[in-house]
Amino acid sequence: MKEDDIHTEKISYKGKDFYCSLAFALHLIGDKYKSLIIYHLKDGPMRSGELQKSITDISNRMFTYSIRALENDNLVERKVYPVTPPRVEYALTGIGKSLVPIILELNKWGQDFAGEHHLYAPGE
Amino acid sequence: MKEDDIHTEKISYKGKDFYCSLAFALHLIGDKYKSLIIYHLKDGPMRSGELQKSITDISNRMFTYSIRALENDNLVERKVYPVTPPRVEYALTGIGKSLVPIILELNKWGQDFAGEHHLYAPGE
DNA sequence: CCGCATCCAGCATGATACTG
DNA sequence: CAGTATCATGCTGGATGCGG
Numbered sequence A, B: 001m002k003e004d005d006i007h008t009e010k011i012s013y014k015g016k017d018f019y020c021s022l023a024f025a026l027h028l029i030g031d032k033y034k035s036l037i038i039y040h041l042k043d044g045p046m047r048s049g050e051l052q053k054s055i056t057d058i059s060n061r062m063f064t065y066s067i068r069a070l071e072n073d074n075l076v077e078r079k080v081y082p083v084t085p086p087r088v089e090y091a092l093t094g095i096g097k098s099l100v101p102i103i104l105e106l107n108k109w110g111q112d113f114a115g116e117h118h119l120y121a122p123g124e
Numbered sequence C: 001c002c003g004c005a006t007c008c009a010g011c012a013t014g015a016t017a018c019t020g
Numbered sequence D: 001c002a003g004t005a006t007c008a009t010g011c012t013g014g015a016t017g018c019g020g
Helices: A021-029 A034-040 A048-054 A060-072 A094-116 B021-029 B034-040 B048-054 B060-072 B094-116
Strands: A011-013 A016-018 A076-081 A087-092 B011-013 B016-018 B076-081 B087-092
Touching: A011 A021, A011 B094, A016 A021, A021 A034, A021 B034, A021 B094, A034 A048, A034 A060, A034 A094, A034 B021, A048 A060, A048 A087, A060 A076, A087 A094, A094 B011, A094 B021, A094 B094, B011 B021, B016 B021, B021 B034, B034 B048, B034 B060, B034 B094, B048 B060, B048 B087, B060 B076, B087 B094
Parallel strands: none
Antiparallel strands: A011 A016, A076 A087, B011 B016, B076 B087
C-alpha cells in the first residue's frame, strides 16, 4: 500500500463515511475558518473574544460553530474560568499542533502566489 | 518581516481583499472539493467525467463550479478536443502542481489521525 | 462587560432534467 | 460526453437578547 495513495481505506467517523483520508482531513479542517482559527492559536492559548477579533470577517455564529467543531474533534481545547466577567480560553491540542506546519506551508504558498501575481496592496 | 507572520500585507485579488496570505490561500483552495480535484489530477491530465467520478459525493453543479474557479485562478488548465462526443481534459498548471506536496501532507495527516483513532472501516 | 444562543432573511448547494 | 437551468432546501451572516 503506497502511503500516497488516496484510496487506501474507507474511514468512518461519527457516523459519516469518507472514501479517502484527504476527504476526511478536509472534513476536519477544510473550510473557510477552521484553519485560520488553528493558525491564530499557534503561539499559545487565546481568549475567546481576542481570538474571534483576530479573524477578520467571521460572524459570531460561525466562530462558535467552528470552534465547537474543532473542540469536538479534539483539535482545540476549551478552558473556562468562572470569573466575572467570564473568561474563556482556547488552546491547540497535540493533534491540533501537528497541523500547524502544514498550515504554515499553505500560508507560505499563498504569499508566493500573491507575490508572483503582484497582489499585495500598495502602500500597506 | 517574519516569513511566518500572517499579518504581513493585505492582498487584493479580483476585487476581493484578504487580510492575510492564509485567508487568500484558503479562498483559492480551501473548500470541500478544490483540494480533492487537485489531488486527483496529481498524476496527469484527466477527462472531465473521469475526474468527476473519481471524487465521490460531488454534485455536477459543484464540480463545474469548482473546476471553473480553479481554472480562473490558473491552478488548472482546460483543454477541449473538438470531437464528437466532446472530449475535455483538465491538468494542473505549474502553480497547481506546487500545491500537491502540501495536499499530500494533509492526506498523510488524515491517515495518521484516522489510524490513531482506529477509524478505518474493518474488512476494507 | 463577556460569551454565546436564537431568529430570520438571503445566499449557496444538491438533485434532476435538459441542451449542444 | 460535457456542461447548463431550475427549484427546493439547508446553511450562513448580522442583529438581538440573555445569563453570569
